[in-house]
Amino acid sequence: MFSKFNKVCVYGGTGKYGSYHMKKMIEYGTNVVCCVSKNKYIDKIDGINVYQSLREFDGEVDTAIFFVPAQNVLEAFSDAIENGVKNIVIITEHVPVHDSLKMLKLAKSKGVNILGPNCPGVIHTHENFKVGIMPEKYFKPGNVAIISRSGTLMYETAKHLSDGPGVSIALGLGGDPIVGTNVAEGFEILKGLGYEKVLLIGEIGGEDEIRGVEYAIKIGFSPENIVAFFAGRHAPEGKRMGHAGAIIEGERGKISFKESYLKQLGVRMVNFPWEVRNAWKS
Incomplete structure (x- = not known):
């Protein structure tokens, strides 16, 4: 692709x-x-x-x-x-x-x-391929793939990953309410490329991350190879935060629910961007 x-x-x-x-x-x-x-x-x-x-x-x-x-x-x-x-x-x-x-x-x-829309694009470090706006200096080649709704958090976590296992490919899905590629489809792309370790950067609102991880496990991803980080932990209910699609509507859109659910699936959660550097076992 x-x-x-x-x-x-x-x-x-x-x-x-x-x-x-x-x-x-x-x-x-x-x-x-x-x-x-x-x-x-x-x-x-x-x-x-x-x-x-x-x-x-x-x-x-x-x-x-x-x-x-x-x-x-x-x-x-x-x-x-x-x-x-x-x-x-x-x-x-x-x-x-x-x-x-x-x-x-x-x-x-x-x-x-x-x-997209409203996405940072895609960067494939091993291919010297970038169709997007991300600062490439923060994406050092490695073995962790990123799926992210957020652009700036993608850059920040990539910078920390670059001090550790590095980044293979990063997909920015976009922050508008309607986007072309969802989390499940993002995992499907990574599966086709042969990547196993994935950092999922999610945010408040919707159930896309939950459905995406469920699908990832179904198609063969190991839960212990998936690490998730969520933005908007303290966002008040009903208030839109930054992205047009980031708004809590009901219990399942809350960060606390998503984290609890994904932990039950065996996914590791991190609370701060710098924790991704050591989030995977060697």
């Missing part, structure tokens, strides 16, 4: 934010082959050709990353999948819920994988 062989198109790569991260991705080793932008006055940036639509590009693209405004994400998504893209990373936050639902429906019918 994500490797050094992927050919990447950056949507919104002429803007200040998109151009900065496109350059960082190229420097890391990602094979960026083109850029799509509504800016009619720029035809090349950092050596990458810029097009109005992906259909204008005479080449193959299998992966796209979006830095476009929220109201333009659905249009960019349609352009990408109509031109053969199978993996899409949506950095943009606050995408209209109806647009996200339309994208999920289209993705399932076309066999398209989505990370």
Whole structure:
């Protein structure tokens, strides 16, 4: 799904934010082959050709990353999948819920994988592959995979992991209420790549982490190889905390319930980011 062989198109790569991260991705080793932008006055940036639509590009693209405004994400998504893209990373936050639902429906019918919206992207350290906004200096190659709803907590825990077992791949699922890849699907991706040790970074609200870990164990992950850390331990009920999807609604959305349930499954919990460094047995 994500490797050094992927050919990447950056949507919104002429803007200040998109151009900065496109350059960082190229420097890391990602094979960026083109850029799509509504800016009619720029035809090349950092050596990458810029097009109005992906259909204008005479080449193959299998992966796209979006830095476009929220109201333009659905249009960019349609352009990408109509031109053969199978993996899409949506950095943009606050995408209209109806647009996200339309994208999920289209993705399932076309066999398209989505990370996000409102996600930091993906980094594969052994492949020098980054389609996202994470600071790569905090991700030293190793054997622990990360599945995270949070971007900043992904970076912080990766920094601590880099002082220990290191990071193999990190998947940022996103913080919007509707996201393309859930925790269970994240574990499925890691299973296909052959990774066994997983750090799950969750947050308040919903049951995605619970259902994800149950599925992970079902498909062969050992509970003792899964470590979980939750953000929002002291969040008041009914109050949204940071991410649009992070809101406690009922008992099962509380951190205390999730931690207790996952402990019963055999998963180890950590209370602080720095504890992940020594969370796995050798």
